[in-house]
Each structure stands twice: as C-alpha cells, then as structure tokens.
C-alpha cells in the first residue's frame with residue numbers, strides 16, 4: 403500500500419508543467435518598458451466617439467478605486483505577470499475603448515455573447531465588456547438588415563488593420579458553405595469570415611464552436627462544421643474555448659493586447675497559456691477526495707452527498723485544460739464541479755463526442771501516463787491526452803488505493 407501511495411504522490415507532485423511564471427528580471431524589465439511606452443502612446447489617442455468615460459462609469463456602478471486596483475492586481479496575476487505590472491494593467495483597462503472589436507456570429511447558440519451580457523450585479527470584467535469599443539455585434543446591436551451591413555462595412559473601413567475580430571460559432575463547409583449564409587447576398591459564413599478577417603489586427607475565436615467546431619461539428623457533423631483555426635491561415639489567431647468561454651478570459655485577452663500589442667503566449671491549440679496552461683484537476687476543490695480514492699459511484703449516493711470526487715461519474719477534469727476551477731462562473735460564485743456535475747471537457751477539441759458522457763475514460767488495461775500527469779497539453783502530446791491514458795492511470799491508481807477491485811470497462 404505504501405508503494406502505491408508513493409506512486410500517487412509521484413504522479414501528482416512531479417515537476418509541474420504549469421506555465422513558467424518567472425521568465426527572469428531582464429525579460430520583465432524589457433516588457434515593462436515596452437508596455438509603458440505603448441500605454442503612453444494609447445493615452446494620446448482620442449477614445450472612440452460615443453464611448454463612455456470608463457472612470458466615471460466605474461464610479462456610477464459603485465466601483466471605487468480600491469476595488470478597481472484589487473481587480474487589476476488579480477488580472478495581473480491571471481495574466482501571469484509580476485505584481486509590478488498592476489498599475490499598467492489598470493491603465494490598459496481604462497484604455498479599453500481604444501481597441502475596436504468586431505464580433506461575428508456564425509454557427510452557434512450565441513452562448514458566448516450571452517455570457518458576456520449577463521449583468522446581474524456586474525463585476526468589473528463585465529463592466530469593461532460593456533465599455534469596449536464593440537463596433538459590430540449583430541446579436542445585440544439595434545440595427546438590422548442593410549443598416550447593420552453598413553455599420554459592419556464602416557467599421558472595417560475605419561479601423562482597417564486595427565480591429566480585433568472576435569468570432570463566435572463554427573464554419574459549415576458542407577454544400578460549398580451553403581448551410582450558413584448571411585445578408586442579402588447570401589454570403590457564406592466561410593466567405594464572410596475570410597473577408598472580414600483580412601483587415602483584422604488579430605482574430606479571437608471565442609467558445610468551443612469557433613475554436614474546434616464544438617457542438618455543430620459533433621458526429622455525424624452533417625454540415626461539415628469546422629473551427630476558425632481549420633480554415634484561417636496567416637493571421638494571428640487566439641483560441642478561447644469553453645462552452646461558453648469565460649468572460650474573464652475574453653477581458654484578459656483584450657487587456658493583454660492593449661498592454662503589449664501582441665497575442666499572449668499560446669499552447670499548440672492556440673489557447674492562451676495564462677488561462678489554459680493547467681488542468682481543471684490541478685485546482686479542483688474535490689482533489690483531496692480523488693487522491694484519497696473517495697468517489698461518487700452513483701448519483702445521490704453517500705459520496706455525492708459529501709462532495710467526493712466525480713471522476714467515476716464521468717468528470718473529465720484530469721484531461722481538461724481551463725481555468726474555470728479558479729475563475730469560476732457567475733461572478734465567481736460557482737462552477738460545474740462545485741455544484742456536483744463533473745467536467746465534460748468543454749475546452750478540449752471534440753469534447754461533445756469524446757468527453758460529454760457520464761462514464762470515466764478508463765479500461766482494464768491499466769497503464770500510468772508517461773512522465774506523470776502534471777504537464778501542459780503540449781508536453782502530453784495530443785495523442786496521449788485525448789487517448790485514455792491519463793484517465794486510465796489516474797483511475798487505476800486511485801481505485802487501487804481505495805481498495806476497489808472491480809475493473810469495469812466502459
């Protein structure tokens with residue numbers, strides 16, 4: 403037994419491959435200077451007309467300077483920058499109305515737009531999302547038809563080469579793209595994306611559909627839906643997956659862009675490492691139960707009532723890279739595992755087909771993952787990650803510790 407406990411310890415305490423947060427003083431000093439210069443330059447630019455003054459808007463919403471700086475400090479940490487960057491992050495937030503955003507809606511449920519719109523007692527992130535220079539978002543704008551089209555064309559023209567293009571939704575490629583068309587000329591979603599991304603400074607794919615195809619691409623994928631990264635080449639592209647994407651990560655990407663003028667460090671799936679550099683499982687409040695081999699075996703059982711680990715009822719937290727276990731949803735109040743529902747891996751490719759079921763990914767062929775489990779997606783390699791290896795190793799060791807002998811194959 404002692405060997406097995408040691409085995410588990412080794413599995414979970416091997417050198418963490420979380421994002422390297424200390425890149426050295428010289429790196430941060432240089433970055434600080436370039437961010438400072440960029441912020442000063444942005445301050446000289448006039449805010450977009452019709453944009454609210456952020457200082458007074460925050461005041462109106464009852465957010466005082468102290469709250470705001472606390473928030474800026476948390477965002478600095480989230481972006482994995484040293485605390486000395488906090489004043490710069492605060493300045494970048496106050497300059498959010500200098501970054502024009504165009505938002506496209508393709509094959510999806512508009513859940514990501516819904517996520518940023520929820521406004522019951524808004525947090526600072528949400529207030530800021532109200533204030534960004536959102537030049538076009540057909541779901542929430544008042545204009546429609548030709549008026550809306552004109553607004554889009556004007557925005558592309560006015561901010562040529564400067565706008566961030568947020569894309570929500572997959573791109574249906576079947577029937578020459580005819581499963582999804584937009585406007586009076588029935589432009590396909592594919593052509594629409596290609597045309598509007600051409601003059602964007604960078605493209606941000608938001609939500610699982612835009613990043614990896616999501617639910618529209620689930621088997622049998624009748625419209626042959628794909629994610630933006632499958633069709634868009636030669637443009638800076640940032641993926642913010644999840645279903646929906648967390649508004650905190652959207653704000654984080656915009657602030658990082660304002661601050662540095664660059665895309666953040668990305669993993670091999672083009673996800674910002676500050677948000678997707680570690681797994682749900684690494685920061686889960688039920689982790690101690692996992693390590694102790696205490697699982698929910700059936701819904702409503704003793705384990706469920708005592709908040710035990712949800713792995714055996716299908717939690718895919720060990721395979722899923724996302725920061726929702728830290729950032730949470732609904733004003734940070736809770737998140738799926740917190741309310742007793744296992745993670746379905748919504749920030750991973752093909753999650754609907756691979757992960758969204760209430761069974762663990764495990765088999766009798768027990769095999770520990772090579773090199774431990776505390777690794778980023780890049781270090782695992784996608785094959786290892788999406789094959790059952792991680793789940794098999796974890797399930798096996800934990801079950802043995804719990805004295806479980808059954809070897810069910812799902």
Ligand code: SF4
Pocket residue numbers: 682683684686687688689690692710711712713717718719720739744745
């Ligand atoms: S398997 Fe799921 S519920 Fe269990 S510790 Fe990991 S993330 Fe949390």
Ligand code: SF4
Pocket residue numbers: 644645682722724726727737738739744745746747748749
């Ligand atoms: S817990 Fe898992 S399924 Fe739920 S939002 Fe987070 S990554 Fe997505």
